[in-house]
Amino acid sequence: MIPNDMTIHIISDSIGQTALTVVNSATVQYPQIKFNIIVHNFVDNQEELLNILQKIRGENEVIIHTLAQNNLNQIVENYCKNNDITHLDFLHPLLSVIEEKTGQQASEVVGAKPVMDENYFERNSAMEFAVSYDDGQQTEGLAHADIILLGISRTSKTPLSIYLAYLNYKVANIPLYPEVQVPEEIFDIDPNKIIGLTTNLDALIKIRQERMKSYGMDPDSSYSSWTRIRAELEYAEKLYDQLGCLVIDVTHRSIEETASLILSHFK
Amino acid sequence: MIPNDMTIHIISDSIGQTALTVVNSATVQYPQIKFNIIVHNFVDNQEELLNILQKIRGENEVIIHTLAQNNLNQIVENYCKNNDITHLDFLHPLLSVIEEKTGQQASEVVGAKPVMDENYFERNSAMEFAVSYDDGQQTEGLAHADIILLGISRTSKTPLSIYLAYLNYKVANIPLYPEVQVPEEIFDIDPNKIIGLTTNLDALIKIRQERMKSYGMDPDSSYSSWTRIRAELEYAEKLYDQLGCLVIDVTHRSIEETASLILSHFK
Missing domain, CATH: 3.40.50.2300 (Response regulator)
Known part of the structure; x- marks a missing residue:
């Protein structure tokens, strides 16, 4: 067999x-x-x-x-x-x-030193960019980003930013909360550079409940409630509409897959 | 030819x-x-x-x-x-x-969906860990890190943390300044988990001058001066000695190489 x-x-x-x-x-x-x-x-x-x-x-x-x-x-x-x-x-x-x-011979060097060329330094600075522009920490200089990700909590903004940085893109991500005004700069940026992340309501409730449990907190808090999350998703959708940006549903998508969709959009 | x-x-x-x-x-x-x-x-x-x-x-x-x-x-x-x-x-x-x-057939799916298994979620949480423990932003929970990187400014702490996170390690990095006390928690952590990054004085002066230029600032500031950097390096060396941790010189090493050295040390 x-x-x-x-x-x-x-x-x-x-x-x-x-x-x-x-x-x-x-x-x-x-x-x-x-x-x-x-x-x-x-x-x-x-x-x-x-x-x-x-x-x-x-x-x-x-x-x-x-x-x-x-x-x-x-x-x-x-x-x-x-x-x-x-x-x-x-x-x-x-x-x-x-x-x-x-006609050249390989150097046979174990783990041969990667060439530290321009690309190499660009990638490092892309990573530093992603880290300092993670979770809306900085808004000044946002226009220098190649890609700006928007999304409510737990829509994989951070790992997605890092993964794209690894592919040499300067990425900023901004969290969305209905109570907090998004940075004004967003409205001056080319909407083609902006990606709105969204997800399925039920999937998100589960993910957030897990997160609360992992923090040792009550899984049925407002953070993971149906009405709360629906309000957040609706707020995000309205904003994406207003900006006219591409919207990607990250439910059941891996980071690599979502990144492929984003880069294919830029292509 | x-x-x-x-x-x-x-x-x-x-x-x-x-x-x-x-x-x-x-x-x-x-x-x-x-x-x-x-x-x-x-x-x-x-x-x-x-x-x-x-x-x-x-x-x-x-x-x-x-x-x-x-x-x-x-x-x-x-x-x-x-x-x-x-x-x-x-x-x-x-x-x-x-x-x-x-005896199975490939699905031939373009960019087939990576399996979102335990490893997958672990890697994402490693990335989130690296981002929230970047540059000494958090010290609470430091003991949960697999690897703690110490180093003065411009010793590639951030890209190195991210790269190791991509390989599934939870990494925290802490910047060293002679004027600032390192978090007390460091002294309670197994020194085998700590890596001290160091670099060559001349190389670092150049890197920091470049950084100042890229910010449109005077390249010959105290940040990039010989005496200042020597004092920083000496302070770092003394701390590494005190901790008894592995020290890696990152001069002319790529992130991948330094990561290899670190992982090989853990092996």
Whole structure:
């Protein structure tokens, strides 16, 4: 019988994030399979590598490796060949192409230093921007933002801002409360740069109740009440209408998905 | 003659971040080559895809694709075959392995919804944690942090916190000033959880002068003076000694590198 679960071992000489990103992109295509993803990171010597390999034997296991040192790669390949284990090298196919095209050799440096070019510094300053313009902390200089997110509490403004910052966009987010006037600056900004986040009433009630519980507070406070949240959502909708901005419903959407929708709108 | 520069086209039906991560990991191995990386994102129909492909002809160009739809993949493969262009599929080799092992079919959903599992929510709350514990804004609850970063101004505390949050760690960062007492809580925390960031005096002077210029202020203020910065660095070193924490010099290190060092220390 074909198993309906699968173990993916990621073996990396650094954090293992590169391989994990690809694995996540692939595994989401199979919601019916239970994946067990194990990251073995900072593996930079033969002994440690062999130790890990010797525990991998199963039918439904696969090895993904991103190892800069060729001798370590060779060990993985030999082990997999001798034990009939499927493996994929996520790094070397591209290295081979680069070498073939340019005649240059890879430096084989473990976790090679990323180039600290202009992009690199831009991304860092985008992150600093997102942090200082989080939750409406600052309104001065709001016009310098590439993207302004509006939303009531628990519409994923913060992680969304950070994720977009990681993709090099300067993002500000502003919380909406019916009782508080939004900063006047908002009305002078190009509405194409503004995104209004909204969500489903019932989903939001649950999320807020969970939040109250995690704070050790009464889950049925006004913060999580039906009438309160409906009033907040209505206030937000009215404001989005007035601004003429794009509105995105974040219910059941991951941060990556919402970010895709936003960037696709800018495209 | 073999060219010493190379263009990498990333064609994605979503943001293109997955492929870019792998490309970045590979290209850093060749500091001597000038890479031109072009991301064509949100490509989800034949017409747009053909438009992009028709402009790719060069000797030193290569195509990386991560397209969920099989028919779009087929178009790339045919075009590359007919025009003798090197291409790499970053997604389908893994999809094939999964299908072979489990007998399941990929959903072919463009930018398939990432599974919003426990990890997903943990990462979002790690990001929120990093933002609310940025720059010493909060000290209550500091003990809940997985990692506490200390450092004087411009030692990359904020982007580092965010990057580690993205890897699921709860990080707080606290700025150090000789005139301000660090929060008492620090001395009760396991020093293994604390990382002291330091940097080279000359490098820091330059960075701070740049910062002052970007604010339209005098670059030779006390903030960027030699005596001031030396005093700050000495104060930080003394504190790190007292705490007995790991010290990392961030000069010429990228965020990813420093993060690797930190995580490797925790391992």
